[in-house]
Structures are given as C-alpha cells and as structure tokens.
Amino acid sequence: MDIVRAGELWRWVADAQHLPPGWVVAVSGLLAVAAVLTRRVWRVSRNVVTIAHEGGHALVALVTGRRLGGVRLHRTSAGETVSAGKPYGPGMMLTTAAGYTAPSLLGLGAAALLAGGRPIAMLLVSLVLLAGLTLAMRNGYGLVATAAAAIIVLTVCWLASAEVQALFAYSATWFLLLGAVRPVLELQRTRRRGTRATDADDLARLTGVPGIVWVAVFGVVALASLALGAHLLVR
Secondary structure: OHHHHHHHHHHHHHOOOOOOOHHHHHHHHHHHHHHHHOHHHHHHHHHHHHHHHHHHHHHHHHHOOOEEEEEEEOOOOOEEEEEEOOOOOHHHHHHHHHHHHHHHHHHHHHHHHHHOOOHHHHHHHHHHHHHHHHHHEOOHHHHHHHHHHHHHHHHHHHHOOHHHHHHHHHHHHHHHHHHOHHHHHHHHHHHHOOOOOOHHHHHHHHHOOOHHHHHHHHHHHHHHHHHHHHHHHHO
16 A cells, blocks of 8 residues: 555656646746845845755755855845855855856746646755755744745645645746846945945855956856746747
C-alpha cells in the first residue's frame, strides 16, 4: 500500500499537466507587474525578492563548502547572510554574486517547469527551498516571513484547485522574473549616493573588477532571464 501511495504521489508531482489557458498567464503577469511597480505594494512584496536573494547567498555558501552561520531578514526588506570560510577565493566570490542573480535564476527555473506543465513540481521545489531557509533564520521577523511563505505554498499545493495552483505558480514566477530587475536599479541608485557596502562593491574588492561592472552583470542576468522566462511562459 505504501509503495502504491508513493507511486501515486510521484505521478502527482512529476506528470505533466495541461498548460493553463492564456488568461491565466496574462492575469498572473499583470498581477506581478502591479506588485513590482506599485510603490506601496512593492514595500511588502519586495520581501519575497529578499528571501530569494538571501536564499541564493545561503545555498551557494553551502554548495561551495562554506559554513553557513545564519540568515536574517529585516522589516525594511533588507537581509543579511553570514557564512564562515576564506574571505577570498572562488567560494566567497560565488557566494557574494549569488544574491542579485538568485531571484532571476529561480524565476527562470520555475518558468521552465511551468512550460513543461509541472506547476506542482515548481511549487514543491519552492516549498523545500523555503523550508530550508526557514531553518537557517536567526531572527524573529525572518523566521515568520519565510515560515508564512512556506505555509502559503503548502496550502496552495494541498487545498487549492488546479486552476488556482496554476494562477499562483505563474504569478510567483512572473514576480521573480520581474522583481529581480528593480533591486538592480535600486542597487546602482544606492551606490550613486556614496554607499559602498553592497554586493557589487564586495565583488569589486574580491576581484578587482569595478563595482559598476558587477551591477551591469546583475542587470544582464536579470533582463536575459526575464526575456527567456517570458518566452517560456507565453509560448
């Protein structure tokens, strides 16, 4: 019986589903645009991008062999990821670069799953990543934010209809792709005001490549991921 149930669960996750109607793709895209461009909404929705940003730092730190000290999210939508290891070298460089590229690449991966008709798989991957990040949180606000996001995704997976699951999955994917662009613009505005405590400037110190070049790299990744992700979602 357990083997049968495991097989049914695997088919539920892995089997391709029919792609949603065009209105779902369109409405989800409009919702994501509103969440990114509306100032008041962005103050809240930006936390999702920050979760992806800090999750990128944390995941790459672990993959490159660094010791993850913990992650913090703040009410200002700022975040901090602490890891231990050599303060130089490829591991430190990749960990630093992962923050601004993570939302775009996560959105692109989600778009690929949705284009293959696998919204459940996309949602479950998101749930696993959120659960892992929740365990790494070291402050109350961050713990509540990531746990709440994980509970929302779990509820959609478990209780929502296929149409609602598709709308939620497409909206989240569009939001990651679109929402990854605005922080890069905000990053450069921050640097123009004289702040040099940014990922781009940390990379400049690690590599000798000017910070503005790293801002451009982040921008290219964000725009290229948006273009490719949009192509996957609307085709």
